[in-house]
Amino acid sequence: MSTETLEKTEGGAQSAEGASPYITATFRIRRFNPEISADAIWEDFQIEIDPKERVLDALHKIKWELDGTLTFRRSCAHGICGSDAMRINGRNRLACKTLIKDINPEKPITVEAIKGLTVLKDLVVDMEPFFQAYRDVMPFLVTTGNEPTRERLQSAEDRERFDDTTKCILCAACTSSCPVFWNDGQYFGPAAIVNAHRFIFDSRDEAGEQRLEILNDKDGVWRCRTTFNCTDACPRGIEVTKAIQEVKRALITRRY
């Protein structure tokens, strides 16, 4: 949906109540384009916008009306695809799930790329190391023996055991909020551990031991310092730190 469209319709509804919904907000965006300069800079954009709109709407307004070179990833625009994780006012969030009114538009709103992954252009980072860590934890169901004719049975309780970690959309908000990951790119990071958890605690899976051994590595779960940044950052509300702790506990007790 275009920003202009939202403006017009929102304006219509609000004018019935007599007040203009628009405010002037400043977006201070970290720009980087190695085709132009090796240095990153902060650039300010002032726009008129309804504070009930999303930060993504503001970025679109800037890109579509002021500066077409502003570059960011986005797709679904409602928090499901995981494309638009970025650092907004110093905190990792999805631009499409953050309303402008919720981040104090009275002051300049800073927007920059997520940390710990190489910035390629403006808000676009190299996601490959992130997905490599994900692939390294065997993020798929492993079973042995003959397949049953029908579905595998699983009780509702067993299904519930790993429900929280099935919500992950691989947006990297958690991993790129983790101070350990900032300093050590070798660390698997919260998202990979969340996805290992999703299978370790799935009653149908038979490769829990292997995944635990992978995460017992020096760059595995023991690097976690339980700062809870990841839990705060998760746009899906996953209790990421708790999941990491459960994996640590499983490593000690070998029960899961």
Added chain:
Amino acid sequence: MKIHKYDTVIVGAGGAGMRAAIESTKRSRTAVLTKLYPTRSHTGAAQGGMAAALANVEEDNWEWHTFDTVKGGDYLVDQDAAEILAKEAIDSVLDLEKMGLPFNRTPNGTIDQRRFGGHSRNHGEAPVRRSCYAADRTGHMILQTLYQNCVKEGVEFFNEFYVLDQLITEVDGVKKSAGVVAYELATGEIHIFRAKSVIYASGGCGKFFKVSSNAHTLTGDGQAAVYRRGLPLEDMEFFQFHPTGIWRMGILLTEGARGEGGILRNKDGERFMEKYAPVMKDLASRDVVSRSIYTEIREGRGCGPEGDHVFLDLTHLPPEQLDAKLPDITEFARTYLGIEPYTDPIPIQPTAHYAMGGIPTNVEGEVLLDNTTVVPGLYAAGEVACVSVHGANRLGTNSLLDINVFGRRAGISAADYAAKTEFVEIPEDPAALVVDQVERLRSSEGTERVTEIRKELQETMDANVMVFRTEQTIKTAVEKIGELRARYRNVSVQDKGKRFNTDLLEAIELGNLLDLAEVMAVSALARKESRGGHYREDFPNRDDVNFMRHTMAYREVGDDGAESVRLDYKPVVQTRYQPMERKY
């Protein structure tokens, strides 16, 4: 320019593309080209479920499912394809479960099922529980599970590679697929992919509407690429408007909300669907519910100061049920509207959702050159394709099914074909069209802006070819689209660089949307009847004598270079079911 060589190339990494890749990678050297990272695909936004007559919670069978699909599609469905869809649904769901998909479970530990629009017991007697689901994020779980299995199978992905052209070579008088041309977003480099088989699985084109549940990236790239090469597009006038989009934003709120007992109400609090569909009520098919909502709004019973929406009421459902079965959509209401669905109804309006039409294929996924001839080596599956299992209106939960059944079939067919054939020579200067398109846009000093043209396109589509259409409104749209297409030739972009040039990408996407919008409007103008998602106020009845046939739209280029849409028609395959009046 780089040249790659693969047995099978798959364009798109949503549900259909990855389901195909899992099959074709086992059988042939496969590359998946996707303009997004695979897990960003819009399959992940699907919520409610995947239909299959597992009969886990009540009596059901695939024949009932076939009938519902044919009836739901207002008899424009090819019945042989619908039968395959319903029969193979059962194994498709079981396959996903074995791949690891965490379905919700019954107390017995089997896959749980719930009600969904248009799915009925014994040919319309009452709603049936046929939708297999994982809370209200079934699409997310399917996308994740398929990606996980692609990782397991070692599928080779080219992420952020945007396919811009289809290569076709004529060999002994037969047009064959030779490969594709792709633009690498990170570098701006152009790549040629030679392939024995190409499968399009690049999704829909809903962004030509303003209020839409579709992602920004759903711009009909696959449809446009083959259409520009002279291949037909089938039934493009049939577009589905999902009844429950978030008011003004269009974000999808699953039909599963009504499957769980949610009720649509007008400003008087009346459960208005009882008037329009006495048996199925709120669970009538989507075309019927969307028209009913707009009828309420037009007759002055809409909600809000402008009377431009109705309410989805979940307040009578226990909060525990909402938390367990509908956690995502209730969170959308809280995040985007500031509304608590436990206590307040949610303002909704129909939202442009799904293209029933697309690239015509047979049941093996082979793309058609005309009504009967296939293009050797070319395949399509999922929303980009038209088999046709959805006819004039798709049933909810049948699209997650479609991508799995026909994604799998296309993957197997394409790989089997690649195994028994040789590479076709690629045309001389294969990237010419793409190089020209990209360079023209990048260097243009034109005065037109992508934003403005896209906005005008979306506004004219919403105003003129949405739920209600007339000859006059469609003609207005055709004329406006023509004007926008002319202005598009004078469009320029601000970003002239090579690296991650999303400004350029949006300009290319707009060109695709304009092509497809024209096909849609021209096809709609010629269909002087009402059927499924295509409702003509000037022809309010279905006309089986003149229009029980699929539209086939071809791009024509005159001697003077002028482009136009030529329409032809294709018979509907009817097997078991004779057309009947459609009531819910």
